Amino acid sequence: MKILIAIIIFSAIILFHEFGHFLFAKLNGISVTEFSLGMGPRLWSFQKGETRYSLKLLPLGGSCAMVGEDTAEEEIPGSFNAASVWGRISVVAAGPIFNFILAFVLAVIIVGFVGYDPAEVLEVDKNSAAAEAGLQNGDIITEYDGYHVDLAKDLYVYMYLxxxxxxDTVSLKVRRDGMTETISYTPDVSVRYLLGFNRSDASSMTVESLIDGMPLQEAGLQPGDTITAINGVEIADGEAYDAYLAEHPLSSEPVEITYDRDGLDYTATITPKEYRTPQLGFSYNLGYTKTSGLQILKYGALEIKYMIRTTLLSLKELVTGQLGFQNLSGPVGVVDAIGTTYEESKSEGIMMLWMNMLNMAVLLSANLGVMNLLPLPALDGGRLVFLIIEAIRKKPINREIEGRIHFAGLMALMVLMVVVMYNDILKIF
Known part of the structure; x- marks a missing residue:
């Protein structure tokens, strides 16, 4: 069931994208030879007028094939290149724009049912630098270190990245009683001492993984070892460990760790490592507030703004190396993510299930719109670059050269899709 729903959502988004191309091709007198959902061999099709409408085997794409779209031919009536340059621009741009329209409509539905998430300060820590700087409960954060904040999720994503x-100095702009206040402060620092390991779960003392450069790794412990005592005090389970730390907080003083490996006991004397963490000094809302009237349209638009900006920020992080190639997902990963969201949402009731499904559709539709507008060969954005140059020069770039560039881009895109799909499959299994 979850896979079927994932395919339906993914296919609907692609279909709407291709319908944008199709509609504006018809409006500009361009003949469409085939309008299809999916890739590969046809499963079912029918002919109406000049256009064949097809459903294909692999539900991972779609196409709107126009006469003369990928050739240098201009003279054939009804061909892509016979249309005016501005007509062709509208045809190419329509696909991504229709994705943004679909995302907006769905976002309005979500906001109408669920509401929006204001970046409201819920609690300011007493005696913190934030409190001393004048931050108050109920303040609405509108800017964080120069980054404009419309919704709480804007703040969350920016701080995550x-x-x-x-x-560091934190600079905030907040809305309070209809006025804008500017608040700046240097966050307090929390100092902790850590051994440097992760447990398989909160009740276990078995080492699941070790943190690089931390004391337990340097002492030679390995994943699978089980810590059984600290300074001679038996640690039977995770609850006993937490109780021990509450009574004997780790410090810069050495401690003796006893651990079990393959039924044998070993000891190691280690010095916990200082770990310093800046504290913002406040918590903010991540829940939703109901709204009505024109505010639904406003916050629907802000949801799309958030989705587009987050996609662009993620691309920036990818280009600069802050995010790795393993963070990329293709159609297989997308279907898996939708399926996972479906399974996790079932327990929340039918309303939240469908709201989460719609939210995934909004994210994917906005993401597809942004990605298609990137100025890369074979993508809509790459085609728009050539068309805009043609509009400025009043004559086209050599169409054979343009075709070769798009073909090379398409081949590179196919290779990337295969690699990403392989990566998706590895992550699933």
Whole structure:
């Protein structure tokens, strides 16, 4: 069931994208030879007028094939290149624009049912630098370090992608009683001492993984070892470990760790490592607030703005190396993500299930719109670059050269899709 729903959502988004191309091709007198959903061999099709409408085997794409779209031919009536340059621009741009329209309509539905998430300060820590700087409960954050904040999720994504370091100055703009206040402060620092390991779960003392450069790794412990005592005090389980730390907080003083490996006991004397963490000094809302009237349209638009900006920020992080290639997902990964969201949402009731499904559709539709507008060969954005140059020069770039560039881009895109699909399959299994 989850796979079927995932395919339906993914296919609907692609179909709407291709319908944008199809509609504006018809409006500009361009003949469409085939309008299809999916890739590969046809499963079913029918002919109406000049256009064949097809359903193909692999539900991972779609196409709107126009006469003369990929040739240098201009004279054939009804061909792509016979249309005016602005007509062709509208045809190419229509696909991504229709994705944004679909995302907006779905976002309005979500906001109408669920509401929006204001970046409201819920609690300011007493005696913190944030409190001393004047931040108050109920303030609505509108800017964080120069980054405009419309919704709480804007703040969350920005802070996720931009680590707060010790000594940094936090600059906020907040809305309070209809006025804008500017607040700046240097966050307090929390100092902890850590051994440097992760447990398989909260009740276990078995080492699931070790943190690079931390004391337990340097002492030679390995994943699968089980810590059984600290300074001679038996640690039977995770609850006993937490109780021990509450009574004997780790410090810069050495401690003796006893651990079990393959039924044998070993000991190691280690010095916990200082770990310093800047503290924002406040918590903010991540829940939703109901709204009505024209505010639904406003926050629907802001949801799309958030989706587009997050996609662009993620691309920036990918290009600069802050995100790795393993973070990319293709159609297989997308279907798996939708399926996972479906399974996790079932327990929340039918309303939240469908709201989460719609939210996935909004994210994917906006993402597809942005990605298609990238100025890369074979993508809609790459075609728009050539068409805009043609509009400025009043004559086209050599169409054979343009065709070769798009073909090379398409081949590179196919290779990338195969690699990403392989990566998706590895992540699933």
């Amino acid at each position: 931009n680590d707060l370091n010790e000594g």
